[in-house]
Amino acid sequence: MTNVKTNSPRAWILAARPKTLTGAAVPVMIGASYALKTSGWHEFRALPALLCMLFAFMMQIDANLVNDYFDFLKGNDDTTTRIGPRRACSEGWITVRAMRLGIIITSIVSALLGLPLILFGGWEMIPVGALCLLFCFLYTTKLSYLGLGxxxxxxxxxIVPVCLTAYVSSRILSMEILLSSIACGIVIDTLLVVNNYRDRDNDRRDGKKTLVVRIGSRLAEQLYLWLGLVASIIQAIIIADIKATALVVYATLHIATYRQMCATNHGKQLNRILGITARNMFIYGIIVSAIIILT
Structure with a gap:
């Protein structure tokens, strides 16, 4: 991609990492499904659900830009050693000054998208949105280095997007929704685990003590496997219906991906495993959402 012009629309699209938006979409899908199940098609409030989806998308893009910017400043995106996808600042696709402006704009747009949720969820939406923005920055700058990602x-x-979407779309919260949100977060964490598994050598060199660096590659492989399986079991128990057997599709795909991950172990081929994990995660979201609505 040597023909990417500096600060061009294509450069910004690459920096936004559109493939990561599935991680933002899945929890909102599940939360909206619970709201739809409770309210029915005629009383379901689609506008707040849509706002939650847009807010989640913009926050994900904001987090990606923040990650790109601060990792570049720390020297963690060295193009000579990096095996993950290329990053905009380190490749010169976007200048540091332009990236700072981009982060400011995406942060403001995120806040503006979240602000109308006050009409549906009350003033408590303000601290929730503020925490989302705060931890968007703290993840890359501090917490990922401590293994808290x-x-x-x-x-x-x-927890936050599933419960929040269900609440603003139908004014409901329940233990079922909370447990489902935990299962959703566990599934999405498989994406972070394989990402950190791929980068474990560089992270160890840079002093980034991710969970994978702390526990080692073998335990990280087992963690990846059991995160997907435990989430499937939790969600199946919550649903308690024959339709929950559809989760076997996700579990089968997840096990196959785990085996590929172990066989690959190192190198740029793990980027492919990352993409497959994102696909599996999206399939999980579709399956769970469909079961919730139909049960």
């Missing part, structure tokens, strides 16, 4: 995924890609 997996905790943030569970909270901000599971």
């Amino acid at each position: 997996d905790v943030l995924v569970l909270i901000f890609f599971g």
